[in-house]
Amino acid sequence: MIPERKLRDEIIRFSHLCYERHMLVAMDGNLSVKLSETEILCTKAGCHKGFLVDEDLVVIDRKGKKLRGAGSPTSEMAMHLACYDERPDISAVIHTHPPISVAFTIAGVSMARCVLPEVVLTLGTVPTVEYATTGTLTLADKIRPYVRDHDAILMDRHGAVCLGKSLLLAWCNLETMEHTALITKTARDLGHVRELPADEAGKLRSMGLKRYGGPPSAVARADNPGADLPHACTGCSGCAHPSPSGIAPKSEMKMARVTQAGLGATMSSREAGRLEDALVSEVLRALVK
Numbered sequence: 001m002i003p004e005r006k007l008r009d010e011i012i013r014f015s016h017l018c019y020e021r022h023m024l025v026a027m028d029g030n031l032s033v034k035l036s037e038t039e040i041l042c043t044k045a046g047c048h049k050g051f052l053v054d055e056d057l058v059v060i061d062r063k064g065k066k067l068r069g070a071g072s073p074t075s076e077m078a079m080h081l082a083c084y085d086e087r088p089d090i091s092a093v094i095h096t097h098p099p100i101s102v103a104f105t106i107a108g109v110s111m112a113r114c115v116l117p118e119v120v121l122t123l124g125t126v127p128t129v130e131y132a133t134t135g136t137l138t139l140a141d142k143i144r145p146y147v148r149d150h151d152a153i154l155m156d157r158h159g160a161v162c163l164g165k166s167l168l169l170a171w172c173n174l175e176t177m178e179h180t181a182l183i184t185k186t187a188r189d190l191g192h193v194r195e196l197p198a199d200e201a202g203k204l205r206s207m208g209l210k211r212y213g214g215p216p217s218a219v220a221r222a223d224n225p226g227a228d229l230p231h232a233c234t235g236c237s238g239c240a241h242p243s244p245s246g247i248a249p250k251s252e253m254k255m256a257r258v259t260q261a262g263l264g265a266t267m268s269s270r271e272a273g274r275l276e277d278a279l280v281s282e283v284l285r286a287l288v289k
């Protein structure tokens with residue numbers, strides 16, 4: 001078992017890192033780590049993670065009751081406890097509000113797609129849990145089926161929950177998720193997102209689960225075609241055909257250019273009529289292309 005002093009220092013270090021790397025602001029977010037099978041060390045309610053000190057940590061039991069420390073555990077601990085219940089294999093949970101990943105949920109753009117080979121290999125896809133009020137048992141219950149199968153999830157309009165066998169591994173999942181969101185957003189800004197072909201995504205995921213592990217339920221599916229990838233990925237036709245509902249919805253915008261309308265600087269009603277005709281014919285031509 002890792003000494004409590006070491007875990008207290010770690011949770012302080014990763015809290016500071018969450019703030020320094022813009023994963024949260026002000027009093028947002030919370031981190032926790034298992035001290036034993038019955039005790040969980042966590043950040044207390046209403047503390048700034050960028051300035052977190054030892055006195056901001058509390059120890060709770062597996063039902064959320066405070067055992068030691070000043071201050072109260074946050075209502076969002078229900079979410080952490082649901083993760084520990086569903087995933088006996090993990091020891092740390094980091095909940096933050098990473099801005100680009102959360103923006104994906106607000107825009108309704110899925111991050112459960114296969115775009116970067118390294119991410120498919122190590123993390124798989126990131127699902128989004130439907131909206132529920134923060135800090136409620138309803139939200140904690142909604143995330144249960146997702147954390148059973150994933151090490152990183154997004155909650156609609158809210159934030160991320162990342163799990164790991166240690167705080168470092170939970171942090172890596174969070175960092176990978178937000179970095180993927182930044183790369184994907186930049187690609188969208190530049191034009192379009194070319195997803196990995198389904199067979200390559202399936203092969204990579206299967207290889208990654210065997211090499212690096214993952215949620216036990218996902219590792220058990222490593223040999224299945226497509227491994228644990230969602231249908232949206234295995235049904236994706238890859239690079240040349242971005243999915244209409246996925247990361248790179250096909251633009252419906254069409255361009256039309258009107259030339260040689262032969263119009264004067266001051267338009268007569270006859271010229272205005274000719275402009276209208278030219279516009280209509282160009283728009284129709286662009287639409288049927």
Ligand SMILES: [Zn+2]
Pocket residue numbers: 028029076095096097134158159
């Ligand atoms: Zn939150």
